[in-house]
Amino acid sequence: MRILVTGSSGLLGSAAIRLAIRGGHEVYSAYGNNRPEAGIPLRLDLTALQDIGRAVGRVDPDAIIHAAALTDVDRCERERDLAMRVNAEATAAIASAAREAGAFLVYISTDYVFNGERGLYSEEDEPDPVNFYGYTKLKGEEFVRERAGGYCIARASVIYGAVPASGKANFALWLIDKLGRGEEASVLVDQYISPTLNSSLARMVLEAAERGLEGIYHMAGADRVSRYDFAAKLCEVFGLDASLLKPARMGDMGWVARRPRDSSLDVSKAAGALRGKPLKLIEALRTLRGEFGECSRA
Ligand SMILES: NC(=O)c1ccc[n+]([C@@H]2O[C@H](COP(=O)([O-])OP(=O)(O)OC[C@H]3O[C@@H](n4cnc5c(N)ncnc54)[C@H](OP(=O)(O)O)[C@@H]3O)[C@@H](O)[C@H]2O)c1
Numbered sequence: 001m002r003i004l005v006t007g008s009s010g011l012l013g014s015a016a017i018r019l020a021i022r023g024g025h026e027v028y029s030a031y032g033n034n035r036p037e038a039g040i041p042l043r044l045d046l047t048a049l050q051d052i053g054r055a056v057g058r059v060d061p062d063a064i065i066h067a068a069a070l071t072d073v074d075r076c077e078r079e080r081d082l083a084m085r086v087n088a089e090a091t092a093a094i095a096s097a098a099r100e101a102g103a104f105l106v107y108i109s110t111d112y113v114f115n116g117e118r119g120l121y122s123e124e125d126e127p128d129p130v131n132f133y134g135y136t137k138l139k140g141e142e143f144v145r146e147r148a149g150g151y152c153i154a155r156a157s158v159i160y161g162a163v164p165a166s167g168k169a170n171f172a173l174w175l176i177d178k179l180g181r182g183e184e185a186s187v188l189v190d191q192y193i194s195p196t197l198n199s200s201l202a203r204m205v206l207e208a209a210e211r212g213l214e215g216i217y218h219m220a221g222a223d224r225v226s227r228y229d230f231a232a233k234l235c236e237v238f239g240l241d242a243s244l245l246k247p248a249r250m251g252d253m254g255w256v257a258r259r260p261r262d263s264s265l266d267v268s269k270a271a272g273a274l275r276g277k278p279l280k281l282i283e284a285l286r287t288l289r290g291e292f293g294e295c296s297r298a
Pocket residue numbers: 006007008009010011012013030031032033034035044045046047066067068069070071086108109110111137155156157158159160165166167
């Protein structure tokens with residue numbers, strides 16, 4: 001298949017392009033400022049809405065994995081026009097272009113579409129975002145439903161992986177680095193998530209693209225944990241000193257945007273439908289340890 005991946009320099013996109021190339025697909029790797037390491041590079045600034053249709057038309061893909069987004073939650077709160085443009089309006093343009101090209105669209109969305117009052121959300125639950133990032137991603141979902149032909153909306157939660165992407169570390173890498181240097185790390189005890197390993201998510205979204213899996217799916221890690229419990233498990237698997245973890249609370253963070261307290265996701269629908277199942281946390285962390293080792297040796 002010919003697959004166009006947006007956000008190919010990002011945490012998910014970089015894993016998705018590697019996996020798709022290994023799977024024998026022809027991969028176009030769309031990016032903004034950071035040139036991706038694999039695939040046929042395609043610079044496509046998603047704020048230039050008028051360029052999107054033409055660029056997609058030239059590639060003429062069979063499937064699009066739309067992973068690009070403004071993911072900095074506080075920045076989305078401050079720079080609302082930009083967040084709306086990248087996360088919602090560009091998604092609308094991609095959805096229209098996908099239908100025009102007859103391409104199946106996999107849109108990567110987020111647990112932050114939920115308000116976090118209950119947790120373990122299923123695909124049937126009503127979204128109710130508490131911040132502007134979540135609002136723009138939900139708008140993106142609405143545009144996909146209205147405009148795309150065949151589509152899958154894949155919602156993930158706190159993505160982590162073995163290498164920095166798009167010029168940034170991620171929660172797991174930050175911890176490994178900090179604790180590895182013997183420094184203390186403050187970690188939230190009162191925020192619950194379904195941490196998602198990027199390579200596992202890439203496998204699930206690629207399968208959705210290959211099979212044209214229609215509908216909304218929660219594609220996240222299979223365990224609900226607090227950030228603190230996640231960090232403690234990571235210490236166990238990586239042999240790091242868990243006594244350096246210092247419990248912190250959401251109220252201490254001084255964030256600009258509100259965060260959901262418990263945005264964990266029920267992944268049973270994805271587990272039933274996909275060959276590449278959502279991973280238990282312990283399996284995901286052992287996989288991460290293997291991938292981390294490979295990267296350090298490279
Ligand atoms: N990270 C999480 O914890 C998390 C959790 C749930 C859902 N999600 C969703 O999962 C998807 C992937 O997230 P991620 O963590 O992999 O993202 P990421 O690492 O922050 O990377 C974002 C990607 O979007 C691209 N991008 C941003 N603005 C752009 C623009 N104006 N034009 C073109 N490209 C632009 C970036 O390109 P350049 O770097 O080349 O500029 C980069 O490739 C997103 O849709 C996000 O909403 C993320």
